[in-house]
Amino acid sequence: MIRVQDVILSEDIATAKFACDISKCKGACCVVGDAGAPVSRDEIPVLRKAFRTLKDELDPVAVSKAEEEGVVLGDAENGFEINCIDSGECIFVQKSDEGVATCAIQNAYYSGRFNWEKPISCHLYPVRLKHIAGMDYANYEYIPDLCSAGCKNGEQKGIYLSDFLKTSLIRRYGEKWYSEFIEACNEVRRK
DSSP states (O other): OEEETTEEEOTHHHHOBOOOOHHHHOSGGGTOSSSOOEEOGGGHHHHHHHHHHHGGGSOHHHHHHHHHHOSEEEETTTEEEEOBOTTSOBTTEEEOTTOOEEEHHHHHHHTTSOSOOOOHHHHHTTEEEEEETTEEEEEEOOOHHHHHHHHHHHHHHTOBHHHHTHHHHHHHHOHHHHHHHHHHHHHHHHO
C-alpha cells in the first residue's frame, strides 16, 4: 500500500500499465456492470442539471428511466449511483455509428456546451475510491472483460496507470498531492 497524505492506494496503481483504448473496448465501462457509477452527494445537482441540458440527446429509454426513477439512485447510508437502463448502460451513454459508448456529459464538456467533465468515479476508472474514517482508499479494479485492451495498450505504449490518471487525480486531489503521489510511485517501482 502507498500512503499520500490522507489517501491510501494499492501499489498496483503505481506498477500497472494502462491506457484506455476505447476503439477496442467500445466504452464497456459505461455499459457493463451490476450498478451505475458511484457519485458523491455534491455531484447529484450537477448530474441533474446535465440530464436536463442533454435530455434531448440521450436514448429515449434512458430518458424514460431517469424520469420515472431519478437520475441518481441510492441514499447517504448506502451510497449514490447514476441510474442505468435495464441492459446495464448508464443513462448518459451515447453510441457512435461504430457502437462505441461515450459519455454525453463528457462529449458536451469537450464541445464547450457543459462546464463539468463527468463524475470523478468515471474519470478515475479503473481506480475506485472508498471513503472510510476520513480517508480515501484507492484500489485498481481490474476487470478483464473491460480493461484488457487498456492494459495491452498501456504495455505497448509504456504508460503507467498512475500517469494515465494524471488529469483525474489532479482534479480530485490537486497538483501538490499528485507530485507526492508520483514520487511514491517511483519508490514502489524501484523496489
